[in-house]
Amino acid sequence: MTTAKRHISRWLATALSAILIAAPARAIVSAGAPTALHSDADNDAEAERRAISREIERFRSSSISISQAMSIAEGRHAGATTADVSFDGAAGVPVYRVKTLHNDRIWRHTINATTGELVGGEAALPLAELDHEDRDNLAALGAIRHRLAEAVRVAERAASGKAISGGLVRERGRLNFSIVVVSGDDLKEVTLEPPGAK
Numbered sequence: 001m002t003t004a005k006r007h008i009s010r011w012l013a014t015a016l017s018a019i020l021i022a023a024p025a026r027a028i029v030s031a032g033a034p035t036a037l038h039s040d041a042d043n044d045a046e047a048e049r050r051a052i053s054r055e056i057e058r059f060r061s062s063s064i065s066i067s068q069a070m071s072i073a074e075g076r077h078a079g080a081t082t083a084d085v086s087f088d089g090a091a092g093v094p095v096y097r098v099k100t101l102h103n104d105r106i107w108r109h110t111i112n113a114t115t116g117e118l119v120g121g122e123a124a125l126p127l128a129e130l131d132h133e134d135r136d137n138l139a140a141l142g143a144i145r146h147r148l149a150e151a152v153r154v155a156e157r158a159a160s161g162k163a164i165s166g167g168l169v170r171e172r173g174r175l176n177f178s179i180v181v182v183s184g185d186d187l188k189e190v191t192l193e194p195p196g197a198k
Contacts, residue, residue, distance in 0.1 A: 056182050058089030059164050062113035066163045069096035070149055072116055073109040077102040082148045083141055084167035087113065095119055099167075101138055106130070137168050140175045146194040148177060155179035155190035 064072075070082040073096075080102035088095050094113040099106050104127045110119040127135050152163045161183030169178040169191070177192045 052187065053185075055087070055089045056164075056185070056187075058094045059087050059113075059162075059182060062087070062089075062094050064096070064111065064113050064116045066096060066166070067149055067152055068116060069098055069111040069113070070152075072111050072118070073098035073100050073107070076100070076109065076118070076122060077107060080107065081141060083138060085148070086165035086167075089113075093119070101141060104128075106138070133170065137170055137175060141168060144175075144194045146177075151177035151192045151194070152179055154192060155181050158190055159183045159188040161188065 066085055066087065070085055073085075074080045074082060077100065080100040082098060083101050083106065084097075084099040086097050088097055096111045096113055098109045098111060100109065101107075105124040106127065108123045108125070111117070112119050127138060130138070148166055148168075152166055155166070155177075156163055156179075159181035161181040163179050164182050164187070166177060166179040169176050171191070174193060177194060179190045179192070181188045181190060
């Protein structure tokens, strides 16, 4: 997980007052703002907010969307399905990190967010090397009708913005898509429960 993604995750944990689960046909999004207190923790929180703002600016200046990055990565292997995607603006060149599932392997792709070119080749990890929970989640991904790309479209409409990351999460025993959307100057998380997910 990149530093920026950790900052985003920590900020979301503080900033989002509720994550509402809905079917991909509709989504309800709720976000709140962190309370401001004057302390050393405030300085850390302010530094995190600045890091997130820089990440959002780099994301906005990228010409490749998250959907395009997923299509590029999936196009590398016929029949591949995206399991996880995130924007990384902390590197010299902003990129999308895309993990696809194909032939019992997780393929890791780095896609240039400006040109759409593959950066540094690709790497594969056999599913057998993953822990039991990850293998179960990926097996479920193959069994559900909806794909991450569809969840991204629903989340972008629901949160009135553009997705910056997305992937599978298991919450309270249920498999969901979790999408982070840049909406105005805010980050919103949309959690979607795909029909047929167990």
